[in-house]
Structures are given as structure tokens and as C-alpha cells.
Amino acid sequence: MHEISMTVNGSVVQASVEPRTHLADFLRDDLLLTGTHLGCEQGVCGACTILVDGRPVRSCLTFACGCDGADIRTIEGLNDDPLMKQIQNAFCENHGLQCGYCTPGMLATAYDIVRRLPDIDDQQVRKELSGNLCRCTGYAGIVAAIRQVLDSGPENASVTPITRESTRFSELPKIEKKNPITEITVQGHPESLDISPEEITGVNLDKEVILELSNEKLWEIISDLPTVASCIPGMSLESVGDDGSVIGRLTIAVGPIKASFSGKGIVNFNPANTSGQLYGAGTDRLTRSKILASLSFNIEHFEENCSKLSLHVIYDIRGPLSQFGRKALVEEIADSLLKDITRSIVAKASGTEHKIPENRSFKVLPFMGTVLKSLIMRLFRQKKF
Amino acid sequence: MKPVSFDYSVPENSLAVVEHLKNAQGTAKIVAGNQSLGPMLNLRLVRTNALIDVGLLAEVRKCVVNQDNVFIGAGITHAEIEDGDVQDPTNGWMREAAGNIAYRAVRSRGTIGGSLCHADPAADWLIVLTGLKAFAIVQGLSSNRKLPVENFITGPFTNDLKEDEILMGVEVPKPSATAKWGYWKFMRQVGEFAKASAVIYHDEHKQITRCAIGALGRQPLLLHNPEKIFDGTLTPANAIKESLPDRDFAEMTMHVTAIERALSIARNRSEPGK
Ligand SMILES: Cc1cc2nc3c(=O)[nH]c(=O)nc-3n(C[C@H](O)[C@H](O)[C@H](O)COP(=O)(O)OP(=O)(O)OC[C@H]3O[C@@H](n4cnc5c(N)ncnc54)[C@H](O)[C@@H]3O)c2cc1C
Ligand code: FES
Numbered sequence: 001m002h003e004i005s006m007t008v009n010g011s012v013v014q015a016s017v018e019p020r021t022h023l024a025d026f027l028r029d030d031l032l033l034t035g036t037h038l039g040c041e042q043g044v045c046g047a048c049t050i051l052v053d054g055r056p057v058r059s060c061l062t063f064a065c066g067c068d069g070a071d072i073r074t075i076e077g078l079n080d081d082p083l084m085k086q087i088q089n090a091f092c093e094n095h096g097l098q099c100g101y102c103t104p105g106m107l108a109t110a111y112d113i114v115r116r117l118p119d120i121d122d123q124q125v126r127k128e129l130s131g132n133l134c135r136c137t138g139y140a141g142i143v144a145a146i147r148q149v150l151d152s153g154p155e156n157a158s159v160t161p162i163t164r165e166s167t168r169f170s171e172l173p174k175i176e177k178k179n180p181i182t183e184i185t186v187q188g189h190p191e192s193l194d195i196s197p198e199e200i201t202g203v204n205l206d207k208e209v210i211l212e213l214s215n216e217k218l219w220e221i222i223s224d225l226p227t228v229a230s231c232i233p234g235m236s237l238e239s240v241g242d243d244g245s246v247i248g249r250l251t252i253a254v255g256p257i258k259a260s261f262s263g264k265g266i267v268n269f270n271p272a273n274t275s276g277q278l279y280g281a282g283t284d285r286l287t288r289s290k291i292l293a294s295l296s297f298n299i300e301h302f303e304e305n306c307s308k309l310s311l312h313v314i315y316d317i318r319g320p321l322s323q324f325g326r327k328a329l330v331e332e333i334a335d336s337l338l339k340d341i342t343r344s345i346v347a348k349a350s351g352t353e354h355k356i357p358e359n360r361s362f363k364v365l366p367f368m369g370t371v372l373k374s375l376i377m378r379l380f381r382q383k384k385f
Numbered sequence: 386m387k388p389v390s391f392d393y394s395v396p397e398n399s400l401a402v403v404e405h406l407k408n409a410q411g412t413a414k415i416v417a418g419n420q421s422l423g424p425m426l427n428l429r430l431v432r433t434n435a436l437i438d439v440g441l442l443a444e445v446r447k448c449v450v451n452q453d454n455v456f457i458g459a460g461i462t463h464a465e466i467e468d469g470d471v472q473d474p475t476n477g478w479m480r481e482a483a484g485n486i487a488y489r490a491v492r493s494r495g496t497i498g499g500s501l502c503h504a505d506p507a508a509d510w511l512i513v514l515t516g517l518k519a520f521a522i523v524q525g526l527s528s529n530r531k532l533p534v535e536n537f538i539t540g541p542f543t544n545d546l547k548e549d550e551i552l553m554g555v556e557v558p559k560p561s562a563t564a565k566w567g568y569w570k571f572m573r574q575v576g577e578f579a580k581a582s583a584v585i586y587h588d589e590h591k592q593i594t595r596c597a598i599g600a601l602g603r604q605p606l607l608l609h610n611p612e613k614i615f616d617g618t619l620t621p622a623n624a625i626k627e628s629l630p631d632r633d634f635a636e637m638t639m640h641v642t643a644i645e646r647a648l649s650i651a652r653n654r655s656e657p658g659k
């Protein structure tokens with residue numbers, strides 16, 4: 001617990017808070033100031049916007065423990081403020097609210113707009129309001145309300161920005177070494193695979209790599225699941241069924257973001273034309289994110305002693321990780337992984353090991369044993385990121 | 386969703402920060418504005434044992450005006466730059482860029498240093514500071530170092546900091562009076578991360594021309610032959626094709642458009658700040 005002292009709506013509040021408690025939860029749950037609303041808790045919707053040290057901030061992205069010495073104003077604390085009264089009246093007159101969920105955040109933002117930018121036009125009002133979402137009004141009433149305040153001359157604001165400095169410092173803490181949680185162990189088997197490859201839609205990605213390996217040799221490695229899985233950094237195979245089903249796990253990290261997907265896939269090999277397909281689904285229990293993906297691959301002869309591996313991937317990321325599923329990023333990661341995988345495959349074919357360089361931009365977490373799994377299904381999972 | 390539980394501390398100076406980082410051996414994270422880390426913690430995309438708050442740390446909250454450059458502390462917020470509370474070495478270019486990052490409530494707390502360290506490929510400061518040829522000033526336990534911003538960012542969401550280093554700030558060179566600058570980004574919606582972006586910087590007096598594109602999967606890409614892009618002898622499409630072959634048409638078009646718009650901004654406005 002962390003001791004803090006702050007001013008909330010003009011009164012001094014002293015409290016002991018858990019560091020992970022954000023300011024909005026502290027205000028709502030501990031101080032029962034439920035005028036501050038929470039929507040997304042990721043900074044996007046603006047419902048939680050309040051004034052901290054006179055500036056609009058996201059209370060969902062502000063830890064209560066970081067507000068020692070701060071001056072906090074919630075909607076409840078602006079009842080007697082002449083400017084807020086004027087804005088509230090304008091919202092009433094212009095249909096600036098309906099259900100009221102966005103309203104406390106809208107009012108805090110509106111307060112900041114009229115105080116900071118008294119001369120702006122409607123276009124700029126809309127731009128300034130873009131960080132506050134309203135599902136009811138269609139914004140026209142809100143813009144009109146702000147226009148009315150600007151046109152009639154805003155009253156004086158009693159709350160203005162101030163700069164705070166730290167006054168209380170922590171001793172250098174003793175570190176107890178505890179390992180950060182990197183995965184949740186799942187009891188039993190991952191969920192069953194109840195999708196068909198046709199149902200997987202999403203972002204399409206095409207990749208081609210040339211390997212210094214004959215196409216026969218490449219096919220030999222790729223069609224052997226344990227071998228190919230061992231060439232994919234971060235992958236472990238749990239089981240391979242006779243029906244082409246595979247169960248396994250893939251763990252990867254991009255910068256500070258870590259995820260470990262466990263899931264199931266189906267692999268089909270077509271030796272006649274050295275091609276294959278795999279599809280599957282995986283879940284990262286820690287972030288509750290899900291990946292659906294399918295991958296088709298094809299090996300062709302390419303010049304002397306070389307072969308071309310072509311991959312077509314379709315992926316769909318759901319849940320919190322989806323915001324990191326943008327194609328450019330996934331593509332970058334896929335390219336780098338592909339480089340490592342092809343190097344590993346080539347090394348394996350020549351009987352040496354390819355060591356994955358340390359300290360690269362995305363790396364696979366330290367991993368357990370080698371093994372198998374739907375080769376590229378994992379490969380594409382990595383791309384997911 | 387709520388973050389996993391963690392310890393929290395407010396160190397008195399940068400030395401205490403790096404000592405703490407050293408002791409923690411990778412299990413603690415610095416937090417500044419919490420505008421990038423916060424969402425990831427709330428969604429549990431990132432789990433950490435401890436947060437070290439540098440948001441109010443005096444050493445990273447300062448700004449020093451030197452003859453040829455301005456040092457802007459890592460803890461200076463986007464809003465402070467937007468409002469001109471700290472000196473803008475570029476006479477307005479940085480203020481303008483700052484004012485178009487996210488939303489005001491995010492800018493109130495988000496910092497220039499946090500933005501660089503977080504290294505989202507689509508972030509504004511990454512490409513703007515790369516374009517301006519700025520330097521990152523890094524403090525470690527026993528020494529400090531200075532490196533170009535383009536070397537500080539090493540990949541998507543990845544920077545060059547060692548486990549026990551802190552970014553103290555950035556050193557931004559002052560462009561000469563006749564320098565030209567254009568920055569343009571494409572967003573579906575105001576405040577959203579860019580889908581494509583480009584900067585062009587042409588300082589004839591200092592003999593510097595730089596052109597970078599951003600919002601790729603990686604750090605901003607400095608294009609070859611920026612002088613030719615600026616004087617029009619190399620088209621943006623050819624410049625990109627050379628550095629980024631086999632991108633799909635839609636993506637290429639966005640980057641080409643970003644460069645064209647940045648060029649037109651640069652050509653149509655003469656001095657810094659105009
Ligand atoms: C809704 C929303 C929209 C956004 N839109 C945009 C946008 O359009 N463009 C844009 O550029 N940004 C955008 N952002 C991000 C915003 O600019 C953040 O403020 C910024 O990326 C991170 O700064 P911060 O101070 O909040 O860093 P924090 O979140 O506190 O930290 C980010 C990372 O940097 C590390 N770090 C911070 N300071 C230091 C330091 N001094 N030394 C070493 N490591 C450090 C932390 O450990 C952490 O890993 C958006 C954010 C939100 C919530
Ligand atoms: S709840 Fe804070 S921005 Fe949505």
C-alpha cells in the first residue's frame with residue numbers, strides 16, 4: 001500500500017492505496033464520487049476525463065498513487081464554478097446530452113476548450129472534442145453548446161493549470177526477486193477446433209523466401225512436424241494426432257508486450273505438389289486474446305540447389321492484442337521470424353544449429369524443449385502480433 | 386480490466402532510478418505519463434513487478450537552451466510543447482506536431498521521452514525527431530551517452546536502452562532561418578495513430594536534407610537521396626520503391642501521398658515557424 005495526500009474538490013484527502021488502483025477507481029470506490037465514469041480504461045473514450053492540477057487528464061490512465069500532492073477536480077467539485085454552470089446550462093439548452101454517460105468527461109473537456117481556446121471555430125471544436133466519444137447525441141448538440149458559451153463570452157474559470165513537483169520520495173526499495181508472470185498454465189487441453197479454414201477471414205499476408213536447399217530436402221524437413229517446429233523460435237508441440245491435428249504453444253514478445261498462445265491446428269500435406277495447408281486457433285489466457293489463422297504453403301524448385309517457399313496467411317486477432325495486429329507491424333515481425341526460421345531450416349539440413357541472435361526487436365521468450373507443431377500455423381501465430 | 390499488482394516508487398534523482406533498475410534486473414519499469422504503458426497494463430498486455438515514476442523527476446522535467454540546440458527533458462509533456470511552455474528549437478514545427486498527438490487529455494500527461502521509449506512505429510515524435518536529426522541523451526549507472534534518435538529506436542516497440550538506463554531527454558538542433566520542413570500524417574480519425582506519415586527537412590545552410598516515412602511496422606525509415614526527393618528529380622514513388630520493395634499498392638499509395646503532402650507543406654512555407 002502507498003500513502004497519499006491530495007486535494008479532491010477542495011478538501012484534503014489522505015489515503016492508503018494499492019499502487020495499481022487508478023484514479024477513477026479510487027474516486028468512485030473509495031471516495032464514492034461516482035460522477036467520474038469509466039468506459040474503455042485505455043484512454044480512448046474520454047468518459048473518465050477529469051481535471052488534475054487544472055488540466056484535463058484520463059483518470060483511467062492515472063494511478064492514484066501518482067497523485068500525491070495533486071489537486072483533483074471531478075464533476076462534483078465544479079458545482080459552484082461559474083464557467084461550469086454556464087457550460088452545463090448550454091448543454092441542457094442544446095441537447096448536449098441524452099443518457100449522460102459521456103457527459104462528465106465531455107464537460108471537463110468542454111471546460112478546457114473554452115478556457116484555453118476562446119477563439120476557435122466549429123471545426124476546431126470538433127477536433128478538440130475528438131477524444132470524447134458519445135453514443136447518443138451525434139455531437140451536434142455538444143458542439144452547439146460549446147459554440148453558445150464561446151459566443152456569449154465564457155465566464156471566468158476558477159480552475160486553472162498549475163505545475164506540481166514531487167515532495168515525497170521513496171527509499172530505494174529492496175527488490176525481492178519474483179518472476180513476472182509470463183504464462184498461465186492451462187489444465188487439460190486447449191479448446192477444440194470447431195472452425196473450418198473457409199471461416200477464417202481477416203488480414204491477408206503473402207511471403208516468399210528462397211532457401212539454399214533443394215526442394216526435396218526442404219519438403220523433407222517441412223513435412224516432418226517435430227523437425228520443422230524445432231526451427232520455429234518459441235514454439236513447443238504437445239501432441240500430433242494421426243488425423244493431422246496438432247496441439248502446442250507459441251510464446252513471443254514484441255518490445256514489452258508478451259503473449260503465449262496455446263491452441264490447436266489441423267495440418268494437411270500434399271506431397272504430390274509439395275504443398276500444404278494448416279489452420280487453427282490459439283488463445284493467450286493472460287491477455288484473453290484469440291487468434292484464428294490459416295496458412296497455405298507451396299515449395300517449388302528455384303534455380304540450382306535452391307527452392308522457393310511461398311506462404312499465404314490469413315489471420316484474425318481478437319481481444320486486447322488486436323490493436324497490435326496492424327498489418328505493417330505483423331508483416332515486420334513475420335519477415336524477421338521467417339528469416340530465423342529459414343536460417344534454422346538451412347542449418348538443420350546441413351547438420352548445424354542456427355543460433356537466434358540475442359537482443360533483437362522481438363524475441364521469443366526462453367523456451368522449454370524443442371518440438372513440434374503445426375509448423376506454419378505457429379509461424380503465422382507469431383505474425384499475429 | 387485491472388493491471389496485475391506491482392510496487393510503486395518515486396525516486397529522488399536519476400541515479401536512484403538507474404540503481405533501482407539495476408537491482409530489479411528487468412522486473413521493474415519506468416513510468417512517465419502512463420499514456421502508453423497505462424493501456425497495456427490495464428489490458429495486462431504488459432505485466433511488471435514495479436513501476437518507477439519519473440513523471441515529476443526534476444532532471445527530466447527541465448529544458449536547456451544552448452547555442453545550437455535545445456535540450457528537452459524526457460518528462461516534458463506534449464501539452465507543454467504544444468503550448469510553448471518550453472522553448473521550441475524549431476520555432477513552431479514541434480509545437481504544431483505536439484498539438485496533433487492524440488487528444489488534449491492524453492497530451493496533458495504523455496511525455497516526449499515516454500513516446501520515444503515506447504517506440505510505437507506510428508508515433509509522432511519518432512518520425513519528427515528522426516527528421517529533425519535530434520539526439521537521445523541516455524544516462525546509465527556510471528556513464529551517459531548520446532545517440533541519434535534513428536539509432537535509439539531499434540524496432541517496433543523497442544529502443545536501445547540497456548536494462549539500467551534512463552532516457553534523460555532529447556537534444557534538438559536549431560534549424561537555420563531558411564530551413565524548410567513538412568510533416569504530414571494520415572489518420573482515419575483525429576487523434577488516432579497514423580496509418581502513414583512522412584517528414585521532409587531541408588536546411589540548405591547546414592547542408593542537411595532528410596526525408597523519412599513512418600507508421601511502418603518498424604522504426605521510421607530514412608530514405609536515400611533526400612536531396613533529389615526535395616528538388617523533385619526523384620519521385621516519392623521511386624524513392625519508396627527503392628527502399629521498400631514489394632509493398633502492396635494501397636500501402637504504397639498512402640506513403641507516397643504522405644511524402645507528396647509533406648513536400649508541398651515544406652515548399653510552401655519558408656522559415657521555421659511559418
Ligand atoms: C488514446 C491515445 C491515443 C494516442 N495517440 C497517439 C498519437 O496519435 N501519436 C502519438 O505519437 N502518440 C499517441 N499516443 C501515445 C502518447 O503520445 C503517449 O503519451 C506516449 O507514447 C508515451 O508517453 P508517456 O509519457 O505516457 O510514457 P509511458 O506510458 O509512461 O511509458 C512508455 C514507455 O516508455 C518507458 N519510459 C518512459 N519514460 C522513460 C524514460 N525517461 N526513460 C526510459 N524509459 C522511459 C516506459 O517504461 C514505457 O515502457 C496515444 C495514447 C493514447 C492513450
Ligand atoms: S475510461 Fe478512460 S478514456 Fe475511456
Ligand code: FES
Pocket residue numbers: 096097098099100101102103133134135136137
Ligand atoms: S449522452 Fe449518452 S453517450 Fe453521450
